[in-house]
Amino acid sequence: MIDFHSHILPELDDGANNVQTSLEMLRISKASGVNTVIATSHCYPTDQAAVLKFIEDRRYAYNLLQAEGCSQQDSLPHIIKASEVHLCHGVSKLKNLDELCIEDTEYILIEMPYDKWQDENFEEIYQLTRLGLKPILAHLDRYMSQEKLFSELLSLNVLCQINASAFLDHSMRKKLLRLFMKDAVHVIGSDMHNLTFRPPNLAPAYEIIDRKFGWEYVDFLQHNSERILKNKDVLPTRLPKLGFVKKIML
Template sequence: MIDFHSHILPHMDDGARNVKISLDMLADSYRQGVRTVVATPHCLILNEDDIDIFLKRREDSYHELMDAISQDSRDFPEIILGCEVQITKGVTHFEKMRRLCISDTNYILIEMPYKKWTEDCFHYLYELIIQGINPIMAHIERYMGRRKEFYNLYSLDLIYQVNADSFLSPFYKKFIPDLFTTGSVQLLGSDMHNTSKRPSRMEDAKNRIIKSYGIERYDQLMKNAELVLKNEKIEKIRYQKMSFFKKLKV
C-alpha cells in the first residue's frame, strides 16, 4: 500500500510533535500494510526565500527521523519527501516552486483555502500546469459542500486525492460515489497527524473500498500512486453512476 498524504516528519507542522511519535505512526502504518509513505508537511510560501527555509527544515527533520529509524528494530515503510502547499497569492511566480514537487516528479500536492475560493485560485492552478507542474488536490472530498466552486476545477487537468478516513466517515463517505462518477478519486492518503486523534486508517479504508466498490478500484488507486511516483501520467477513470440503493450500502 502507498500512503500519499501524511504529516509524519517530526516538528514540521501540526503533525508529529516529536520523533518518537513519528516512529510510532510509521510502525503502525507498516503494520497496516503500508510500504511507502509520502511525507507531506504543510507548506506556506509567501516569498522565494520561504522555499529554501522550508526545504532546510524538512531536510533536518528527515535526517533526524532516518537516524531514529536506523536505531529502531521495528519495520517501517519507505519515506518519500513531498509537502502540502497552500495555494496563496503569487505561489506560481516563485522560480523554485518545482523543488516542492514530490520527490523527483512533476507532481505537487496542493491544499485549497478553507475560506472562499477566488478566481485567482483557479488561475494559480492553471499557471502551475502551464509550467509543467501537475497539481494533486489534497482531500478533495472536504470541498464537496461547495459544489459550484468545485465544478470549476473540472476545466483544469487536475488529480485528486481522498483521505482514507473519509471512506469511513458517515459525513464524507456520502460524497465519494459522486467523486468516483466524476473521475475525481485517483490517490489515497491517510493525512495522519498522530497516533491518537488523527491516526492512519489506511487498512480500514482499504477494506471499505474493496467491500463497497470492488478490488479493481482499490488496485487502480495503488497503481495510480506507483505511476505518480515514477513521474508517469495516470489514466483518469470516470466510473458509472451508482444507483440510489447501492449508495445507501456504501
C-alpha cells in the first residue's frame, strides 16, 4: 500500500513532533502493510523565501529521519519527499515549485483554503496546470460544505485525494459515494500527524473500501497511487455499482 498523505517528517509542521514519533508512525504503517509513505509536510508558500526555507527545512528533517532509522536498523517504508502546498495567493508565480511536487513527478498536492472558494482560487489552480503541473487536491472530503463548487473545481482537470478517516466514518460514507459518482476520488492517504488522535489508519480504511464499495475500488485506488508515482495518468473512472441494500448499509 502507498500512503498518499502524511506528516511524518519530524519537527517540520504540526505532524510528528520528534524523530522517535516519526519512526513509530512508520513502524505501525509498515506492520499494517504500507510499503511507501509520501511525506506531505505543510508548506505555506506566501513568498519565494518561504518556499526556499521549506525546502531547506524539509531536507534537514528527511536526513535526520533517515539517519535515525538507519542507526536503529529499522525496516521502514520507503519515504518519498513531497509537500502539502496551501493555495496561497500568487503561488503559481513563484519559482522552485517543481521541488514541492511529489518527488520525480509533476504531481503537486494542493490544500485548498477553508474559506469559501473564490474565482481567484480557481484561477490559481488553472495557472498551476498551465505551468505543466498536475494538481491533486488534498482531502476533498473536508470541503463537503462547498460541494456546489466541486464541478467548477473538477473542470480544471485536477485529481482528488480523500482521507482514510472519511471511509472509517459511517456518516461520511454516503457522501463519499457522491464523490465517487462525480469522479472525485483518485487516491487515499492517512493524513497521519501523530500516534494519538491522527494516527496511521490506511489499512483499516482499505478494508472498509473493500467491504463497502468492492475490491475493484481498492484496486483502482492502489493502481492510481502507483501510476502517479511513475508520473503516469490515472486510470479511467470506475463507478461503484452498488445495489439498494449495499447503498443503505454504507
